Amino acid sequence: MSEDAIIKLEGVSTVYEGESRPAVKDVSLTIKRNELVYIVGPNASGKTTLLETINGLLPPFKGKVTVFGLDIQKKGQKIRCQIGYVPQDFMVKPGEPYKAFDVVLMGRYGHIGFLQHPTEQDKQAALDAMKLIGIEDLADRPMGKLSGGQQQKVMLARALAKKPKILLLDEPFSNLDPDSRGQIPVLVTKLHREQDLTTLIVTHDIHHMLDSCSRVIVVSDGRVTFDGTPENALPLVENHPHTTSLEGHHH
């Protein structure tokens, strides 16, 4: 693994939980340190499975995933403490007994030792992450009472609270209100640039492709069908009936 390579997939095939057919088929990829990569493709093309294979939540039945030079299946717990993950369409039911601040603080748990409780520094890191996203006023609100967009921001704050080295975002802008759709992508760009965050964004809607995106990976039927610059990805994505056109939206 070269020094710059932070994530490496070698001939990886994965089955999504509860399914019998592979959702990711024989994928080989290398993501370099500080890259901002868009993973695009139609619904059910294997994008989420690819992301969950990278952070080790889904074990591949074939091939090997290496993150920070370590095998994710052997050192997953340790590696995941360094990966901020925002899952797709995560919604908490109304009436669920969790406050937004508690959910953000959970992002710190991997860093806190066994049998230990969160310290004041952990609580401050969670609060800072909420401030960064602009949701500190939601800290005491029950999660179930928040809108879809607010919950999505809480999940992003949770991912950032752990001060990750890698950010994996699965459709992170899908539930945001129009104002936040402008702010949050800008914030992700800023974090990526200022904190050297290696960032992978999964989406089927590329209306809000970030300025700093230098690479697009197109996934179709579980396979990587394109891996290159956004400009070169354009015709491919345009022609796909289920993927929103890049035309006129990429800055």
Added chain:
Amino acid sequence: MIWFEWFEFAIMQRALIACILAGFLMGLIGVFVVRMRLSAIGYSMSHGAFAGAALGVATATNPLATGLVFASVTALLIGPIADKARLHADTITSIVFPLNMALAFVFLTLAPEVGLSSQVANVLWGSIISMTNSDLVFLVTLFAGTLALVYFVWKELFAIMFNRKLAEADGINTKPFIYMIIFLAGVVVTFSLKLVGGLLIYALLFNPASTVLQFSENMRKVIVYSPLVGMITTVTGLLVSLFFDLPVGSCIVIVSTIVFAFALLLSPKRRRKEVQQHEEK
């Protein structure tokens, strides 16, 4: 004799202390069982304890010990099997519950003087007046041990109750904590068998947590109030049984179900949901 004068007897004092401890523990563990969606497993396991206790009666060994072995074996097998075979919770319950009940009735049939044996009745319906001092020592130890365990691994349990997959994504190895709760539920159920018996014990694990979850939007409050509700319902059930001269276990379950029904009627969460649905129409 006036009903409260019963508590002048050591036997009833032990019964009261057992109600307080077991009610508290069942209410506490019930929160994890409900929130981690382990209800089906808890259900199978509590009947595993019942089958084990029945074996104890049949073989003239301590029903508590055999109940504990059966509950533990059920707990230790069900967790990994459910994980490996990716079985739906309903499937596990549908298979293990009748199996445990069938085993329990086979064991009870093999018991000497079947049907009339007071020990058989104790296993089926519970017998709080048969609480011994050593039973109480076990319960107190279990009470202290469970509280200490929950205190020290609270953050892991809290994260898993919110969402297991996200807890994994944050670097928590969730499996040992889930198995720990399943095992702990098995032990608590077994030690509480004398309260309500094997047929009704599950209600005590499920009702207090479900009652409190109708009201609170803060998990820290749920974890405090659910054991209190468990404790209050078991003590009230005991008092009702003394007052009306009815079986203790049945009274405890009836009281806890009535409390849950009131919670359902008064729940602000449910009312909000109804208003929301009405507005959507």
